[in-house]
Amino acid sequence: xxxAASPDVALALAAxxxxxxxxxxxxxNVVVGVTLVGLVVLLAVVSxxxxxxxxxxxxxxxxxxxxxxxxxxxxxxxxGRDILSIIMAGARTELLVGVIAVSIAxxxxxxxxxxxxxxxxxxxxxxxRGSDLLYAFPALLMAILLGxxxxxxxxxxxxxxxxxxxxxxxxxxxxxxAQVLQRDFVLAARACGTSRLAIFVRHVxxxxxxxxxxxxxxxxxxxxxxxxxxxxxxxxxxxxxxSWGRMLADVQSYLTLxxxxxxxxxxxxxxxxxxxxxxxxxxxxxxxxxxxxLR
Amino acid sequence: MTAxxxxxxxxxxxxxxxxxxxVDLELREGSRTGLIGESGSGKSLxxxxxxxxxxxxxxxxxSVAYREQELLGMRERDLCRLRGDRLAMVFQEPMxxxxxxxxxxxxxxxxxxxxxxxxxxxxxxxxxxxxxEVHLPDPAGRMRAYPHQLSGGQRQRVMIAMALACGPDVxxxxxxxxxxxxxxxxxxxxxxxxxxxxxxxxxxxITHDLxxxxxxxxxxxxxxxxxxxxxxxxxxxxxxxxxxxTRGLVDAIPDAATPPGALRAxxxxxxxxxxxxxxxxxxxxxxxxxxxxxxxxxxxxxxQAFACWHxxxxxETAPAPQPA
Numbered sequence: 001x002x003x004a005a006s007p008d009v010a011l012a013l014a015a016x017x018x019x020x021x022x023x024x025x026x027x028x029n030v031v032v033g034v035t036l037v038g039l040v041v042l043l044a045v046v047s048x049x050x051x052x053x054x055x056x057x058x059x060x061x062x063x064x065x066x067x068x069x070x071x072x073x074x075x076x077x078x079x080g081r082d083i084l085s086i087i088m089a090g091a092r093t094e095l096l097v098g099v100i101a102v103s104i105a106x107x108x109x110x111x112x113x114x115x116x117x118x119x120x121x122x123x124x125x126x127x128x129r130g131s132d133l134l135y136a137f138p139a140l141l142m143a144i145l146l147g148x149x150x151x152x153x154x155x156x157x158x159x160x161x162x163x164x165x166x167x168x169x170x171x172x173x174x175x176x177x178a179q180v181l182q183r184d185f186v187l188a189a190r191a192c193g194t195s196r197l198a199i200f201v202r203h204v205x206x207x208x209x210x211x212x213x214x215x216x217x218x219x220x221x222x223x224x225x226x227x228x229x230x231x232x233x234x235x236x237x238x239x240x241x242x243s244w245g246r247m248l249a250d251v252q253s254y255l256t257l258x259x260x261x262x263x264x265x266x267x268x269x270x271x272x273x274x275x276x277x278x279x280x281x282x283x284x285x286x287x288x289x290x291x292x293x294l295r
Numbered sequence: 296m297t298a299x300x301x302x303x304x305x306x307x308x309x310x311x312x313x314x315x316x317x318v319d320l321e322l323r324e325g326s327r328t329g330l331i332g333e334s335g336s337g338k339s340l341x342x343x344x345x346x347x348x349x350x351x352x353x354x355x356x357x358s359v360a361y362r363e364q365e366l367l368g369m370r371e372r373d374l375c376r377l378r379g380d381r382l383a384m385v386f387q388e389p390m391x392x393x394x395x396x397x398x399x400x401x402x403x404x405x406x407x408x409x410x411x412x413x414x415x416x417x418x419x420x421x422x423x424x425x426x427x428e429v430h431l432p433d434p435a436g437r438m439r440a441y442p443h444q445l446s447g448g449q450r451q452r453v454m455i456a457m458a459l460a461c462g463p464d465v466x467x468x469x470x471x472x473x474x475x476x477x478x479x480x481x482x483x484x485x486x487x488x489x490x491x492x493x494x495x496x497x498x499x500x501i502t503h504d505l506x507x508x509x510x511x512x513x514x515x516x517x518x519x520x521x522x523x524x525x526x527x528x529x530x531x532x533x534x535x536x537x538x539x540x541t542r543g544l545v546d547a548i549p550d551a552a553t554p555p556g557a558l559r560a561x562x563x564x565x566x567x568x569x570x571x572x573x574x575x576x577x578x579x580x581x582x583x584x585x586x587x588x589x590x591x592x593x594x595x596x597x598x599q600a601f602a603c604w605h606x607x608x609x610x611e612t613a614p615a616p617q618p619a
Contacts, residue, residue: 120351121351183391184386184388184391184392185391185392185393185394185395187348187386187392188384188386188392188393188454188457189394190348190378191346191348191378191379191383191384191386191458192378192379192383192405192406192409192457192458192460193374193375193376193377193378193379193380193409193410194375194379194405194409195371195372195375196371198409202397202405203394203397206394206396206397207394207395207396
């Protein structure tokens, strides 16, 4: 925070306006985050209608072309497929996995955490210890387990990642929700005859939506990373569906011959994850002025 | 004249400590009753217990009846149906008692829709009418405002509108003016009085501000250490207090003409929960206390009831405090 505005003033402002925005536009991390995420979304959307080449079309005679040759902007892979096209189509897979996995985690975790916050007692203990147990269980191991039982596929990976991140949402919902439940307006709502469920949905959730949105953004980045890892191990997306993680696995034997082949998907993964992380951090700054005032 | 809301032998236990001990309280139809006492005397707990709003881990025993319908031990679902519809409550802190992320129009409309089968449009129209009734300036425009855009007094008006939403019989106001400026306090009190009279509601006004009670309520109950120590008609109780504690409260009211240093505070402080003496709870701060006070005095019969072994007769006042 610049020296001009004193932290006291910022705190006072923050206390009065929960969603107060900092003056001087959005912070830099939001701008960069939105740009990177927007780029990935754009690639994915465009790939629905158009890619430079068919990402699954194999032309062995054109294999391992360097970038900018014969219309292949990023070159071709070991089977002569256009790399830019695969990355564009891969973006689709990554975003789908992110959306579904985070949705599963959110729709399971938020109600569980809310239940624990509202009810307390042994029920809260069961929910929270259960989520501790799940949290201690590595996500990759869970995916391997599910893959072994149900067969490796994008769906299995999404479900595994979703289950693995459920405790995160349960925890923040419980912590933030319990705090909101202590506030006077919840008592006032009860005095008006609002039921417990209605209080959670209408009064608690809107007040903790900011932390949940931030968490969802960060979880999105982790989900993409996890999908890439799973696909790399062959436990996620199966051929011929394009996936950045599988691209890495496919080209690793060509690492000395054509190092660029592993750079492209690696770069795509890194930039997307970075974008979502920056966006999550930035959103936290914007949505939680108490934190930004302390900077 | 029948009792609309009635507590009999109400006991509230917080973490094993009795915070409200055997309170009898009767609100007659259309009456206005003040419940006064220092902070920590159990006023708010009594009110919450009567609304069935005690936090988890705090238990109430005895009896609370709304029109002969027992509320203690009632299922939460049935309680929800009564609360807000027949029994309403106004809270102390208008700053925090409104949801900061909901427009005030929606909050008032929600209070209506909880109990009335009306659509959103009708509820919003009714909400606007209520906001007009509580004299909120520019009610149509304020419907879309968030709580932080209103002043304290305006928020308290919104709280009152929410309490009125379904036309309750009984309204319990827990220190509704404590958090407000003096000039705003008077407005809010006048509003409460006006509404209670116009709608023939029964009011229980909880406060530690005696003049507020004197201006609003015809009956008053004085609470100390979780017990009612004196009750009766406001004019009698304040004009001729029988319990030394009430005397102390009345003497402690400064008026604008009180010179500095002439304030007459009650000696000592309210002991913490569970630290009240046995027998008469006030005896360790009372100038008239004797050995007799180790036994618990019971509340005498009405009209002006008091619980004291050595009631004050005539115009006796507490001895002037010794300079420390």
